[in-house]
Amino acid sequence: MPMPLKLISFDLCPFVQRSIITLRYKQAPYEIEYIDLESPPAWFLEISPTGKVPVLEVDGNTHLFESAVINEYVDDITPPSLKPTDPLTLAFNRAWIEFGSGAIIDQYRIMMAETEQDMEDHLASALAGLRRLEGQLGDGPWFNGADFSLVDAAFAPLLMRYRLMNAREPLFEEDEFPRIKAWAEQLLALDAVTGSVPADFPERLSRYLAGKDGYGPERFSHL
Ligand SMILES: N[C@@H](CCC(=O)N[C@@H](CS)C(=O)NCC(=O)O)C(=O)O
Numbered sequence: 001m002p003m004p005l006k007l008i009s010f011d012l013c014p015f016v017q018r019s020i021i022t023l024r025y026k027q028a029p030y031e032i033e034y035i036d037l038e039s040p041p042a043w044f045l046e047i048s049p050t051g052k053v054p055v056l057e058v059d060g061n062t063h064l065f066e067s068a069v070i071n072e073y074v075d076d077i078t079p080p081s082l083k084p085t086d087p088l089t090l091a092f093n094r095a096w097i098e099f100g101s102g103a104i105i106d107q108y109r110i111m112m113a114e115t116e117q118d119m120e121d122h123l124a125s126a127l128a129g130l131r132r133l134e135g136q137l138g139d140g141p142w143f144n145g146a147d148f149s150l151v152d153a154a155f156a157p158l159l160m161r162y163r164l165m166n167a168r169e170p171l172f173e174e175d176e177f178p179r180i181k182a183w184a185e186q187l188l189a190l191d192a193v194t195g196s197v198p199a200d201f202p203e204r205l206s207r208y209l210a211g212k213d214g215y216g217p218e219r220f221s222h223l
Helices: 014-025 042-047 067-076 087-111 116-136 150-168 178-188 201-210 215-219
Strands: 005-009 031-034 055-058 062-065
Touching: 005 014, 014 067, 014 087, 014 150, 042 055, 055 067, 062 067, 067 087, 067 150, 087 116, 087 150, 087 215, 116 178, 116 215, 150 178, 201 215
Parallel strands: 005 031
Antiparallel strands: 005 055, 055 062
16 A cells, blocks of 8 residues: 555545545545535645545545545555456446435435425435335345445445434335345444444534525434
């Protein structure tokens, strides 16, 4: 592991969490620096072409962005690899990681919905995605079967947040998606996942939502 790594982060960001899970799973030494995304420092806007976190600073000078790319890099420099070797399986995994990004955005829109109708619309889209994902999963324990991979790291933040939301303000019955439910349980039993957010994550997320207006923030401000 030759390179000093620093992850520029926001404590509630699910995309950052994907990278933290990968770094932890691979036991890669890294530093973390949190920024306030609502007023990002000038140095961050300099280094981040998209203005989004996560950014991985490598060796003090190269700034990688996009969680899926960061995760592949982290995986590549910490063998053995978490990526399938078969090119088609690898490409298929990348496609599902991208699908997971869309699912994270649906979830964020549910949390931030302005009205009840907005929430219902975003929930309908999220549930269609979950149905699709349920149909893709096999007998587990992981997305590809026996071996943990970057797809698992990519979906854990989404599934962790639904678990939290459903526990307080049920959005859907988890038993409707038995394979996703079993997958979430496997993921939430991993140290790499449980330690990927601050211990007071539910309170932090609640505080963040309590500072916003709308039906979604109101509903999820007591997680
Ligand atoms: N596709 C990006 C998405 C990252 C993303 O949307 N990050 C959010 C926080 S969770 C962000 O930085 N938003 C700030 C902005 O859009 O200005 C990835 O996978 O890294």
